Amino acid sequence: MLSNTSRQAIVAAVFSLGLAGATGAATAAELVFWSMWNEPEPQAAALRQVMDAYTAAHPDTTFKVVWNGRQNQTKLRAALQAGTPVDFMDQDADQLAGGLQKEGLGHDLSADFDQATRDAFLPGTLELFNTEGKITQVPYVYNTVNFWYNKDMLAEVGGTVPATFDDLLALCGTVKAAGKSALVIEGNVAFYNVLYFSHYLARESGAGALVKVFEDKSGDGWKSPAVLAAAKATRGLWDQGCIAEDARGFQYPAGQQTIALGDTMGELVGSWLPTELTESAGADFPWGAFNFPAVKDGAGQSTDIEVGLLSMMVLKDSKNAQEAADFVKYVGSEEAQKILVEASGVGVTRKGVAWPAALADAYTSAEQATALSAFGGGLGVAYPEFTSTILNPEYNNMFLGQTTPEQFVETMAAKTKEYWAAQ
């Protein structure tokens, strides 16, 4: 074991200078919140409104917020080592699951969430990451993964929303004949591109298929015909002209900008796309969304969706755990969720709270979901390192034409076997 005394002494010395000033000492009713948002973002303003509303109803509880941006959990790691008091925080739910939650640093909120409270969440959202009978993170923002597209363009080319993968390929031809591209990608965002593979595999073999394939420790899971079929079919999107050849070189956000510019009909991505493109596409852009279509004779349903949730977590060592738990519960209330929708334009996790108009299709998708998986088939939650360093780059190589589907399967089988042998 690492010597705690020496480590803590050094870390405390280094960080106390920088962080003590930033956070200050919390009073009994002052909750210290470390947030994944940056202060100028509308989501931060919305959360500030939620906190103000809570303080108005509970004058004893005030908030001290550190707006850390997306590296919140990483920054929190150093702060916790230095003993900085933090009561609750927020982050992408899958990142939390692989970080603070995995390390057992979340406060158990199970007792605070009665059945009625649990039932108020949209299907599957509360359970997706709270898998061990405890509630340690509470999702409050909901992003679905769908094909996000220009409804007007679909109508102009005379297309319809595809129900099957074959329909999607046919639609590609229709859009191409009109001189446009049906789909676009970001060549450098492997974790976006792997969505094609994880979805196709899930449609073929059922939700959670990717994790099952990987958990075959012999590596032979990758050699199943379904995996090769998924690799070939998704690579085939290029051969069928669904995606323009030069999209291989698009670096985020160049690809999605082609939708705003009217060159491309859509992209497989999270429901944050309309927000990201508000400035370039305009607030009245005719957004539509449809789920990844069904695959012929597949075991999965087209209502099984991948999601990107954002969650709040009360920290295990919080001195104000109960007060923080009460607030986190309030964030899931109808009142707070409506503030989030109206002030920041996000989708939320509570049933019956309508999402912004641009996300209407995503709300339907969330409401009708038959199974939820985390982004990219959920492999990144339990096996983040393998996902980040092996699956995503290897799939991207294949998807962008640097290797063949057969080589991809062979590589993944070998690397999976290697991974498990090293455990």
Add this chain to the structure above:
Amino acid sequence: MMRRRMVIAFLAPALLLYLGFLILPAVQAFYLSFYDTSGFGDSAEWVGLSNYARLWGDSVFWRAIRNMALIMFVGGIATFGLAFLFTMLMNAGMKGKKLFRTLIFMPNVIAVVAITTFWSFVFMPRYGMLTSFLKAIGLDGIAATAWTAPENVFYAMMVGLVWISVGFYTILIMAGADKIPADMYEAARLEGASTFQIFRQITLPMIWDVILITLILWAIQAVKIVEFPYAFGGPNIDQNLYTPAIYLYIMGFGQRESVYALGYSTTIGVVMFILTIAIIVLMRFLFRRERVEF
């Protein structure tokens, strides 16, 4: 005695800061590299040399090392080739020397993120500056190249890196060259030496110590480089752009996936440190020359 105490008193704060913020964390890093830890909580586990053994067999790390070597050698040849060329031309009595010197140094005063955004736009497929230019002059075939596709992205990044670096190294080399007595150049010209001969026979030998320092600076930069490739590749950086320092960051600081292999990440840092020392020692040995006094 009094003077000695004064020296100690004045040096102590700086030394303490240096010890506390540099030496101790560096020693701590060596220590941490023998542990498997996420950095959360107190769950560090002693694994001895396992992190080093794993790194040895890690193909992603070797790809990062390969990229580092390409920056060091290919990027180095391009950067110093251009820096020498500019030094040679400016020492040949070109007009507007000061303006030219200012222009080539200009990229160094602009934020790296802004520079990389500019270069990303230059190489962007379909709408980028290079594509538009090539189309405008009728080279549609070449214009169709996806400069930032996986097979090209590293070299596209390298073009920008060389462009930003040339000015800095030219200025350093020029600063050395400016100290060479002008009569030596005049004598050489009277003897009929060409610009290239003057550069090779006079400038280069007389500023060899400056050259060595600049080469070492470049090598250190190549080993630890993060900002330019990272900003060029974006937050979702492609492995084709990984350098050891970027890989360290990806493994230790939880990006899109929650990878928090802090012990392993620290091992990468230790290897980078050892590599830097080894490269400096090797370069000093290889480029050892007798100093020219003037």
